[in-house]
Amino acid sequence: MKKALICGVSGQDGAYLAKLLLNEGYSVCGTSRDAQMSSFQNLVRLGIRDQVKLESAALTDFRSVLQVLKKNQPDEVYNLAGQSSVGLSFEQPVETLESISIGTLNLLEAIRFTGEPIKFYNAGSSECFGDIGTEAADETTPFRPRSPYAVAKSAAFWQVANYREAYGLFACSGILFNHESPLRPQRFVTQKIVAAVSRIAQGSQEKLYLGNVDIKRDWGWAPEYVEAMYKILQQEEPDDYVIATGESYTLEEFVVAAFDSVGLDWQDYVITDRSLFRPTDLAISRGNPAKAKEKLGWQAQYKMPDIVRMMVQAKQDSAQ
Template sequence: MPTALITGITGQDGLYLSELLLAKGYDVHGVVRGQNNPKRELVRRLLPDVRLHNGDLTDLSSLMRALRDSRPDEVYNLGAVSFVAYSWENAFVTSDVTAHGVLNVLEAVRLHEDDAGSVRFYQASSSEMFGKVAEVPQHERTLLWPRSPYGVSKVYGHYMTINYRESYGMHASSGILFNHESPRRGPEFVTRKISQAVARIKLGLQDELVLGNLDAQRDWGFAGDYVEAMWLMLQQPVGDDYVIATGETHSIRDFLDIAFAHVGIDDWTPYVRQDPRFMRPAEVDQLVGDASKARDVLGWKPRVSFGDLVAMMVDADLEATQQGW
């Protein structure tokens, strides 16, 4: 059976990708940072067939051990400090993990290949690399103009992946994924912050939802759809870069409209307050992707609509809140 090693396996993408690969008959391994990582038990509970290895993106030797012990055919680098707002507060840590961590994984794979043969590599790039967008929609050749330490770090990892592909002949692909959400999204992200608040407001447990910019526009898809694109990239004859997106753009206001309407609240304005503290120092106003290359080459397209995604997240948080999870 094929073997895959996933960094960032405790995040939403890592969990969905693990489920996909297990269903395809893979032997799945994951790198987890810290022996007492509280998310380790989550992976063991949801994915008991996954084998976990201690490792850290900032520690090359630990990554080499994980590769030696798992001997993967495919490596998916999903690990990162991925919360944009946090990257402004901790730019150094973000750069160390999200930028230099990619170099560490690439170098570990390159050195491992000398002993074990070819390994296919996937890098989780991001639409945040486009930042102050030079054109709409954005595609694989659009100018990268990041507007946050997170975006800058992702650009570094993206170009480092291209350099290893071109310099060493590695089968290395970057998925430039636009925003993708799910009930497994971290509560610090605005989409999950909204779905949790809507559930609590509906149940009478919360009175107010405080947000930043309501007019920012994003291209939102379902994480479960997007991990399939990751896998498809590594099944191609050669590595390449692909934008993964729905091609639709929606504002935070659109998300609020659907989320509140789903629980029977037609006017959300009495419950939502804007606070300058939640505004980004440099905003990314409109992100919308052109995924025609992924559609033509990979045969990939999103399945879950924006409205269904929002309803899915609200329903999951309603159930979790009612059950006291």
């Protein structure tokens, strides 16, 4: 039985990945900063809380990382941990850099230290590309990060590439574009929109306050994106891949689709709030997943309109 270690198992991607790996016959261990105190609500929602072994590990502490590796002896390590909000990274730049960049470095160094043939997956981010105009970003597009989060993810990406080239580690990064699901935390704008639409549909008189609705994003479905993570580590050679749908929509189009799904006109409820604009934000974000399709046989089946419909439906089902 193969063994996988998922760092950041309590998050959206960690929970879906744990479910996928269990279905593939893996023994799964997940880490959290404090496994005793964490609720692991996403694992509970997916009905797999009792099937995942849980360990406490602080990725910013090398000794802690080494201990968890030696204790569990995984075949594959998935690094999905670290501060995950672009907006919050402007308020907590040091914590963001440490949790993402130092955490990734400690995992790579601990794997090298053990000398075991562990395959390593790192959660990269489309935010690393910055503003690329109307072009779709692929694996050769230069990084021009525009947030503390993107700077941290860029550093982690190059650490992975360096350990792969310098030490021969089977270390890969998936450069994932935005991906959503009902497990998205409330602080993400997509979940904020879906939650508000559901409450308004049930009679709430509230207004929905949003920042810049002209931004364009390439939105995918999280359960599909974790399949790509898994496929990346099943390849003969380690490499990096852009994971995206290849289609971009404005945030306004996302809002329209959400209100349309419950038969309401978005313009009656949405108010633009300048205080919600970020210091620097990407105007357009779109990925070119051609390499993933060719090498991994992976292609996104769901696009933004499907994703909005599924998220609103899930929110309404959970409210009943």
